[in-house]
Amino acid sequence: MRKYFFEALAFILVAGSLVFFYECVRFLARRDYVSAILLMFIGFAVIRVGAELARLALIDRH
Amino acid sequence: MPWNSGNSGRGLLRLFARRAGVTAPAPPARERRIWDIAIGVLGLNIWVSFLLVPVLHLEEPGPGAGVVLLLLAALSCLAVGVWRRHSLLLLVVYPLLLLLTTITNPQLVGVNVYTPWTFVLVAASLLAYLLATPLFLGLSAAPQLPDETRDLEQFPYTPKWRRRMRVYRGLAALAGVFPAVLVATLFLHPGVKADLTRSYPGRLTETLALFGVLVLMLWLGLFHTYFLTPLRAHIRGDPQVRYELQNLRRQLHRRRVRPSFYAFVAVALILMMVLVLVHW
Numbered sequence: 480m481r482k483y484f485f486e487a488l489a490f491i492l493v494a495g496s497l498v499f500f501y502e503c504v505r506f507l508a509r510r511d512y513v514s515a516i517l518l519m520f521i522g523f524a525v526i527r528v529g530a531e532l533a534r535l536a537l538i539d540r541h
Numbered sequence: 542m543p544w545n546s547g548n549s550g551r552g553l554l555r556l557f558a559r560r561a562g563v564t565a566p567a568p569p570a571r572e573r574r575i576w577d578i579a580i581g582v583l584g585l586n587i588w589v590s591f592l593l594v595p596v597l598h599l600e601e602p603g604p605g606a607g608v609v610l611l612l613l614a615a616l617s618c619l620a621v622g623v624w625r626r627h628s629l630l631l632l633v634v635y636p637l638l639l640l641l642t643t644i645t646n647p648q649l650v651g652v653n654v655y656t657p658w659t660f661v662l663v664a665a666s667l668l669a670y671l672l673a674t675p676l677f678l679g680l681s682a683a684p685q686l687p688d689e690t691r692d693l694e695q696f697p698y699t700p701k702w703r704r705r706m707r708v709y710r711g712l713a714a715l716a717g718v719f720p721a722v723l724v725a726t727l728f729l730h731p732g733v734k735a736d737l738t739r740s741y742p743g744r745l746t747e748t749l750a751l752f753g754v755l756v757l758m759l760w761l762g763l764f765h766t767y768f769l770t771p772l773r774a775h776i777r778g779d780p781q782v783r784y785e786l787q788n789l790r791r792q793l794h795r796r797r798v799r800p801s802f803y804a805f806v807a808v809a810l811i812l813m814m815v816l817v818l819v820h821w
Contacts, residue, residue: 482704490711493767497722500759504726507752508736517816519759524809526767531802533708 485536492529496522576677577623583670584619584635588612590663592642595649608649611642626681631674636667640757647749650728660729664721716768720760727756 499522506515592612596604604612615638622630643649655663698706726733728749741748 486704486708489708493712493715494718497719500719500723500763501726504723504752504756505730505733505736507755508727508733508740510740514816514819517812517819521809521812521816524805524812526763527805528802528809530767531798531805535798537705537708 482536485532489529489533489536492532493526496526496529499525573681576681577626580631580670580674580677581619581623583666583673584623584631587639587663587666587670588615588619590659590666591639592649595655599648608642608646611638611645614638615642626678628675628678631678632671636671644750644753647728647746647753650724655729657725657729660725661721664717664724668717712768716764719763720756723756723760724753727752 499518503515503518503522506512506518592615596608596612615635618630618635618638621627622635734745737748737752738745
């Protein structure tokens with residue numbers, strides 16, 4: 480059960496990181512470079528956390 | 542060329558072909574011709590919908606000689622690639638020529654050309670081409686095997702491998718969604734276009750081209766780091782992959798998250814707080 484939870488959470492986090500990259504592009508268009516860079520690194524961090532959870536989901540417990 | 546040669550460039554083809562169950566004897570020439578035609582039709586479909594239709598709808602003064610040259614170059618590349626069954630031409634040079642044409646002429650993908658639905662159609666066509674081409678090339682390159690060999694695909698996946706394949710398919714699907722959303726945001730979002738027009742008056746075309754390159758670089762970095770690396774680890778028969786698999790096996794014995802997990806959570810939270818403070 481736990482591995483399915485990790486799997487779902489990993490998918491949500493990786494997919495959710497897209498929101499940060501989306502907002503990054505929008506801030507770039509408004510010439511708000513500081514916010515865009517911050518959002519880009521937040522996206523990187525979130526996708527990294529999602530990848531770590533995906534690794535946990537792949538651990539074979541049997 | 543032997544199926545298990547050390548040419549790592551064929552790794553993706555081998556993977557697709559293996560997933561398609563290609564352990565049977567080499568297909569007859571007629572089937573190969575059908576797969577060649579399928580690649581050609583898919584490539585032509587993306588060429589027409591992605592380049593030709595927008596070029597025909599360009600406002601005055603119409604397409605320049607450079608655009609026409611790039612159009613013909615892309616079409617020639619597709620034709621030669623299909624004729625020679627050349628994976629580099631079909632999977633690298635041809636998509637790059639499509640990209641080069643639009644980057645040098647951003648008006649081809651502007652909000653006046655694409656609606657969200659036509660963009661989804663073009664994105665789906667491109668994905669279909671990029672997925673089907675390695676599959677068909679792999680099928681065409683199937684080796685002649687002895688009669689007594691047995692197809693490993695007859696054996697079902699274990700639950701572990703089913704879960705693993707589910708994660709890989711999820712990653713592959715997201716790998717297609719990410720660039721589509723980023724490109725659609727940059728080139729098709731009316732709010733973004735209004736912001737760009739206001740922020741960079743008189744330089745909209747150049748800004749779009751620059752941001753297009755930045756988005757492409759962002760996507761390539763993401764794809765290499767978070768999508769390609771875990772998918773590549775699935776391909777066997779390569780010393781580098783075996784080394785990575787050994788590392789992965791060592792990591793799998795750790796059933797807790799690594800310290801980097803907490804570090805990245807902290808980084809994300811701190812950056813979010815900084816972002817809120819910046820906009821306070």
